[in-house]
Amino acid sequence: xxxxxxxxxxxxxxxxxxxxxxxxxxxxxxxxxxxxxxxxxxxxxxxxxxxxxxxxxxxxxxxxxxxxxxxxxxxxxxxxxxxxxxxxxxxxxxxxxxxxxxxxxxxxxxxxxxxxxxxxxxxxxxxxxxxxxxxxxxxxxxxxxxxxxxxxxxxxxxxxxxxxxxxxxxxxxxxxxxxxxxxxxxxxxxxxxxxxxxxxxxxxxxxxxxxxxxxxxxxxxxxxxxxxxxxxxxxxxxxxxxxxxxxxxxxxxxxxxxxxxxxxxxxxxxxxxxxxxxxxxxxxxxxxxxxxxxxxxxxxxxxxxx
Ligand code: HEC
Ligand code: HEC
Ligand code: HEC
Ligand code: HEC
Ligand code: HEC
Ligand code: HEC
Ligand code: HEC
Ligand code: HEC
Ligand code: HEC
Ligand code: HEC
Numbered sequence: 001x002x003x004x005x006x007x008x009x010x011x012x013x014x015x016x017x018x019x020x021x022x023x024x025x026x027x028x029x030x031x032x033x034x035x036x037x038x039x040x041x042x043x044x045x046x047x048x049x050x051x052x053x054x055x056x057x058x059x060x061x062x063x064x065x066x067x068x069x070x071x072x073x074x075x076x077x078x079x080x081x082x083x084x085x086x087x088x089x090x091x092x093x094x095x096x097x098x099x100x101x102x103x104x105x106x107x108x109x110x111x112x113x114x115x116x117x118x119x120x121x122x123x124x125x126x127x128x129x130x131x132x133x134x135x136x137x138x139x140x141x142x143x144x145x146x147x148x149x150x151x152x153x154x155x156x157x158x159x160x161x162x163x164x165x166x167x168x169x170x171x172x173x174x175x176x177x178x179x180x181x182x183x184x185x186x187x188x189x190x191x192x193x194x195x196x197x198x199x200x201x202x203x204x205x206x207x208x209x210x211x212x213x214x215x216x217x218x219x220x221x222x223x224x225x226x227x228x229x230x231x232x233x234x235x236x237x238x239x240x241x242x243x244x245x246x247x248x249x250x251x252x253x254x255x256x257x258x259x260x261x262x263x264x265x266x267x268x269x270x271x272x273x274x275x276x277x278x279x280x281x282x283x284x285x286x287x288x289x290x291x292x293x294x295x296x297x298x299x300x301x302x303x304x305x306x
Contacts, residue, residue: 029059033070036060046138057109063103063135064088087129097128104129113185121187127155132184145177152178159231167239168232180205181230199224213290215302219250220289247281 026034049057051138061067065086068074073082087095087103101123107128108114117123122131131152132142141147149171152159159178163171170176178184182192182200195201202224203210209220219226227246228238235242241249282288285304293301300306 019200031059032060032064032067035071037124042137044136044138045179047135047140049135050138058107062106084087089128089135093130097126097131098123098129100128113183116186116188118186121192122184123186146174148177148179152184162229162233165232166234167236198230202230207287211290213292214294214296215287215304217288217290217304220301244281247285 023056050185051057052059067085069083070085075081075083084094089095089098089100092099101117105114105117109117134142135142138146139145142151149160154279162168171178179194181194183194184192187193187195188203189196190198193201199210199221209224224230225240227240230238233239233240239246287293287304288305291301291304291306292305295301
């Protein structure tokens, strides 16, 4: 490293009339790479930050600060070791979270996706940009769909358990990522959901559940989480509870079994003790998300059966 630098200096002094002045006093980020050369730092040439001929791209100083005392090893009396740079990042950083974030926001505050960062759950909990992003690396795990969840799980352990339940959104399979539903940078919706409401977030992929239906089922338009756990559950179709219990939470006084027998000519949904069982409710009320049967008088339409 030093030898290369010396050779470069010698080269400049010999072949460039201004070389002597430049070489004697490197300025800006050139000061830093004297000691922190490309061999020491992980390669980030493939990231947008690594594209150094673009003047909008940050150099060492735009993130770490001029760090004069650090570069010149100018110690306070009695201090041990080299003074730290003006700003440092990562898990062991002594620079407060909000200051680290402000550094990034000098350039990134304009991005629409981060417009609601300020005061968001992560901001309020002192999670900084560098708690998720690795800038000195071509592999920013959090932006790679396949590895993103691992970064989130370092802090959100409970969600790993939910995503491993029998019925779950295919995040572990790499077909979806947390950021398909959440904007970790802040959002107008609850729980950092991407859209303004929980249902609007679900409709981005399950558009057929949006309706409008001729005969809607109120708990569906109200909130999908009345019946589903978004991450995963032990019940089929990520239901909060199995049917018929799920339905009976709200329809405690649903028609007596005898009604159904009379109306449909059968009691197939009941076991020998006369109890509702299994998918029973769904066997008849198949259109649980809403029915588009145009009839306003026929019972099956009104009762979410067809
Ligand atoms: C003369 C050599 C030298 C120069 C010039 C230099 N550094 Fe350093 N830097 C070091 C050494 C040595 C360490 C390791 C210090 C330690 O471990 O105590 C270090 C550590 C660091 C760290 C890690 C701090 C931490 O412990 O978290 C950062 C960040 C850093 N330097 C940034 C910079 C920046 C930015 C510049 C340019 C303004 C710069 N350095 C200039 C020698 C240098
Ligand atoms: C001096 C301005 C500047 C600063 C400071 C800055 N960035 Fe950037 N950053 C850019 C530009 C320009 C791009 C490329 C265009 C874009 O994506 O907006 C970029 C791109 C990125 C990307 C996408 C990378 C890619 O390869 O596509 C991430 C992630 C990022 N920045 C995070 C950060 C974080 C975290 C910080 C603070 C530690 C930070 N930036 C500080 C200017 C800056
Ligand atoms: C976009 C902001 C940004 C820029 C530009 C930047 N750094 Fe960093 N630096 C960070 C962050 C964030 C960390 C924490 C570790 C990480 O994210 O990889 C860090 C960590 C470091 C460390 C600690 C050792 C390590 O790898 O963890 C050193 C040394 C360092 N940077 C030096 C530099 C030098 C030299 C430059 C210029 C060539 C530079 N940094 C440019 C944000 C930046
Ligand atoms: C909780 C984790 C987390 C934090 C904290 C975080 N990010 Fe991100 N960031 C992500 C994820 C996940 C993506 C990928 C988004 C996607 O795939 O839609 C991303 C993408 C980005 C991108 C590139 C793509 C895009 O969305 O435009 C930039 C730039 C960026 N973040 C900047 C920042 C800045 C600046 C901060 C601090 C204010 C920050 N991030 C804080 C998780 C985080
Ligand atoms: C460094 C730790 C850390 C990382 C990494 C992290 N988070 Fe967070 N997250 C927190 C903290 C702390 C809170 C606020 C306290 C809480 O509600 O748990 C939070 C809050 C949230 C919330 C809102 C919870 C609520 O009750 O409103 C969501 C959603 C969330 N994080 C998703 C993510 C996603 C997605 C990722 C990965 C892209 C991620 N987080 C990465 C620490 C982290
Ligand atoms: C299919 C959409 C979807 C995906 C994918 C998703 N989430 Fe969520 N997440 C939600 C919804 C919806 C809620 C709110 C649940 C509620 O309030 O009933 C939520 C809530 C949360 C909360 C707050 C939990 C609480 O108890 O308040 C955290 C933290 C969180 N998610 C993290 C993650 C992480 C980490 C990932 C990726 C491993 C992820 N989410 C993937 C939709 C999703
Ligand atoms: C980014 C797209 C996306 C979003 C947003 C989304 N989902 Fe999904 N959903 C999927 C995919 C992909 C599957 C798996 C389909 C498959 O395996 O065939 C799925 C499956 C399901 C299943 C069926 C699971 C099973 O085992 O049969 C339910 C229920 C579900 N999602 C509910 C929701 C709810 C509620 C929300 C909102 C909180 C939501 N989804 C948001 C993509 C999404
Ligand atoms: C009243 C309870 C209830 C509510 C509220 C509800 N669902 Fe469902 N959902 C179910 C039941 C029960 C099943 C299983 C259906 C089956 O097995 O035939 C299901 C299955 C699903 C499936 C997988 C099978 C299919 O039909 O594609 C998806 C996707 C789904 N729901 C999405 C949603 C979305 C999105 C919302 C919110 C708009 C929502 N659900 C609200 C009860 C509900
Ligand atoms: C969170 C509460 C809730 C859950 C859970 C729920 N429902 Fe409903 N359901 C309602 C409300 C509210 C209405 C509309 C008001 C009414 O008519 O009672 C309704 C209406 C209905 C209707 C139409 C009634 C009519 O008078 O036309 C049927 C049929 C129905 N639900 C079946 C089911 C089935 C089957 C399930 C289980 C898969 C279920 N519901 C789960 C709250 C719920
Ligand atoms: C064998 C077919 C069948 C099964 C199984 C069935 N239903 Fe029904 N349900 C009907 C019929 C037919 C009606 C219309 C009765 C009427 O209008 O008098 C009805 C009406 C309803 C209504 C609206 C009228 C009322 O009495 O409040 C609700 C709510 C309802 N069912 C809920 C349920 C629930 C919850 C289950 C499971 C525990 C269930 N049903 C199982 C056929 C069935």
